[in-house]
Amino acid sequence: MTDTVLFLLVDGLTSGLVYALLALSLVLVFTVTRVVNIAQGEYVMLGALTLADLLQGRMPGTLYLLIGGLVLCVILDAGRWRRDWRQALLYASGLVIAGVAALALTRGALALHLPVIGMMVVALILVAPLGALIYRFTVHPIPNATTIVFVIISVGVSMSVQGLGLLIWGANPYPVDPIAAGGVMMGPVFIPYQSFAILITALLAMGGLYLFSEFTLVGKALQASAMNRLGAQFCGIPVNAAGALAFLLAAAFSAVSGMLLAPLITANYEMGFMVGLKGFVGGAMGGLIDYPLSLVGVMIVGGLESTSAYVASAYRDVLVFSLLIPILLWRNTRSRVEAR
Amino acid sequence: MTKLLEVANLTVGYGEAIAIDDISFSVARGEFVTFIGPNGAGKTTLLNNLMGVLQQTSGTVTFAGEDLKMLKPEARVARGIVIVPERRELFPGLSVEDHLRLGAFLRRHQGRAKMAAALERIYALLPKLKERRKQLAGTLSGGEQQMVAVGRALMAEPQLLMLDEPSTGLAPRITEEIFEAIDRLKAAGMTGILVEQNANLALSVAERGFVLEVGNVVASGEAEQLRQDPRVLAAYLGAGDRYREAMTDT
Numbered sequence: 001m002t003d004t005v006l007f008l009l010v011d012g013l014t015s016g017l018v019y020a021l022l023a024l025s026l027v028l029v030f031t032v033t034r035v036v037n038i039a040q041g042e043y044v045m046l047g048a049l050t051l052a053d054l055l056q057g058r059m060p061g062t063l064y065l066l067i068g069g070l071v072l073c074v075i076l077d078a079g080r081w082r083r084d085w086r087q088a089l090l091y092a093s094g095l096v097i098a099g100v101a102a103l104a105l106t107r108g109a110l111a112l113h114l115p116v117i118g119m120m121v122v123a124l125i126l127v128a129p130l131g132a133l134i135y136r137f138t139v140h141p142i143p144n145a146t147t148i149v150f151v152i153i154s155v156g157v158s159m160s161v162q163g164l165g166l167l168i169w170g171a172n173p174y175p176v177d178p179i180a181a182g183g184v185m186m187g188p189v190f191i192p193y194q195s196f197a198i199l200i201t202a203l204l205a206m207g208g209l210y211l212f213s214e215f216t217l218v219g220k221a222l223q224a225s226a227m228n229r230l231g232a233q234f235c236g237i238p239v240n241a242a243g244a245l246a247f248l249l250a251a252a253f254s255a256v257s258g259m260l261l262a263p264l265i266t267a268n269y270e271m272g273f274m275v276g277l278k279g280f281v282g283g284a285m286g287g288l289i290d291y292p293l294s295l296v297g298v299m300i301v302g303g304l305e306s307t308s309a310y311v312a313s314a315y316r317d318v319l320v321f322s323l324l325i326p327i328l329l330w331r332n333t334r335s336r337v338e339a340r
Numbered sequence: 341m342t343k344l345l346e347v348a349n350l351t352v353g354y355g356e357a358i359a360i361d362d363i364s365f366s367v368a369r370g371e372f373v374t375f376i377g378p379n380g381a382g383k384t385t386l387l388n389n390l391m392g393v394l395q396q397t398s399g400t401v402t403f404a405g406e407d408l409k410m411l412k413p414e415a416r417v418a419r420g421i422v423i424v425p426e427r428r429e430l431f432p433g434l435s436v437e438d439h440l441r442l443g444a445f446l447r448r449h450q451g452r453a454k455m456a457a458a459l460e461r462i463y464a465l466l467p468k469l470k471e472r473r474k475q476l477a478g479t480l481s482g483g484e485q486q487m488v489a490v491g492r493a494l495m496a497e498p499q500l501l502m503l504d505e506p507s508t509g510l511a512p513r514i515t516e517e518i519f520e521a522i523d524r525l526k527a528a529g530m531t532g533i534l535v536e537q538n539a540n541l542a543l544s545v546a547e548r549g550f551v552l553e554v555g556n557v558v559a560s561g562e563a564e565q566l567r568q569d570p571r572v573l574a575a576y577l578g579a580g581d582r583y584r585e586a587m588t589d590t
């Protein structure tokens with residue numbers, strides 16, 4: 001019995017940490033841009049499939065997405081050429097250089113047969129900028145849209161990215177190597193090394209975000225944009241750049257979570273949506289604004305998921321999503337108390 | 341005198357509603373002007389347009405010879421157009437010192453020494469901020485918050501400092517402290533636009549004034565001269581009743 005409990009605990013903790021990275025992404029995006037990003041899970045899929053491609057020696061399809069996005073950026077910037085061609089030229093050449101650098105980096109990594117960690121870094125560099133690009137195409141043009149508009153847009157983004165994923169990778173599942181194969185017996189339970197990798201990476205990511213927001217001026221500027229957009233503008237903080245940065249960082253966290261998760265479940269084009277929603281359930285606990293509470297939320301999600309997989313595996317997802325109802329009720333009473 | 345800011349035929353509205361109706365004025369380098377007027381006259385609208393967070397429907401704004409129309413707020417701050425906003429617009433979860441540093445966000449590459457020196461200058465001007473420098477803005481009193489807003493603006497090294505009703509909701513003593521700081525800035529050659537409800541106070545600081553009513557400049561001139569203007573007296577100096585009596589008598 002204790003074996004089972006311990007096993008479930010480790011399993012729950014592992015998935016909780018994966019969802020934690022998602023919840024972190026959602027909170028970051030929501031606080032800075034007021035976007036409830038339903039599409040956040042798609043970066044999980046992009047991260048996992050990009051890593052799968054790189055590990056099997058293929059040019060990842062993500063590279064084409066990235067280059068396509070950069071080209072679209074240049075096209076959208078066309079209006080600037082007449083007003084200020086120097087700036088426009090600078091911008092366009094910057095994007096061209098970024099595209100070429102991404103291509104060179106990928107080729108180099110493939111030629112060198114980097115180890116899994118190295119390939120993860122390359123995949124991260126390819127996926128994270130997609131977050132900023134999607135911000136540029138969907139949020140930047142309509143900064144004052146209402147929350148519901150952004151929700152609908154992000155559903156659209158989710159579907160489109162999934163469609164592109166299907167187009168590029170097909171419907172087959174791809175195996176992904178773990179950072180380190182094997183595991184260790186700790187007392188009665190076997191713990192795969194990948195679980196440790198997940199723990200360490202998640203802690204590093206959270207710690208990194210914390211240090212960045214608390215100890216750098218750019219991090220403070222990001223917080224400022226989240227707390228008061230107008231005030232941030234009056235300080236000369238480019239709020240659109242702040243939004244793009246939030247999307248980029250969030251894409252990075254989610255992509256990492258996909259790369260860590262994939263070895264446990266294999267990667268496919270529709271894996272992201274579910275993971276995204278579970279991160280969302282956890283994030284809802286903190287109202288999408290509170291990091292510590294969101295962490296509590298994802299740990300509950302992870303725990304419930306692994307226990308329900310054990311006692312009633314067919315209802316696993318049903319149980320996890322039902323959790324949203326008590327969470328929202330709880331938040332509702334809490335906010336009423338606060339209002340009083 | 342060279343004009344730092346020139347506003348020509350400026351019209352600003354919210355959808356159909358026009359809040360600033362075809363006004364023109366200019367501010368010379370080193371000059372402090374004031375806009376006075378009742379609630380809803382369009383004073384904040386004017387400043388928000390100058391900051392670039394609200395686009396004009398027509399007219400031009402020229403700053404140091406450059407047309408501002410296409411410039412985003414951050415580009416305007418970079419050129420030295422800085423505001424102490426009406427609602428202060430602070431960041432409740434950040435400390436006083438964070439606010440000051442963020443005020444210098446665009447000058448963050450100038451290095452630690454410059455930043456430290458700039459902070460010291462602000463603390464010398466507004467000593468209360470030094471005592472409170474680790475406190476979160478959300479927990480400050482109204483007067484302290486106003487000082488943070490002023491300090492944050494000054495950290496940007498303004499060429500044109502715009503103050504939107506800095507005395508609102510403050511005790512006379514705090515108002516005095518803030519206006520002393522403004523006086524010292526003025527003496528150091530700062531150019532400014534001061535928006536005030538308290539016309540007496542505003543006209544004692546500024547050299548020239550404009551009276552704004554429902555989006556139109558209805559009176560303007562030297563501060564001394566405006567103080568004597570019966571329309572100003574009537575509406576904003578609290579002598580309204582006497583003025584109206586005088587008018588009905590004749």
Ligand SMILES: Nc1ncnc2c1ncn2[C@@H]1O[C@H](COP(=O)(O)OP(=O)(O)OP(=O)(O)O)[C@@H](O)[C@H]1O
Binds near residue numbers: 357377378381383
């Ligand atoms: N966001 C907005 N949308 C629509 N109308 C607005 C908006 N902001 C201001 N207005 C209107 O524009 C007019 C001018 O408002 P503004 O805030 O500029 O006045 P003000 O002179 O600053 O007044 P106060 O002294 O009360 O601050 C008012 O009639 C106001 O109702």
Ligand SMILES: [Mg+2]
Binds near residue numbers: 426
């Ligand atoms: Mg106002």
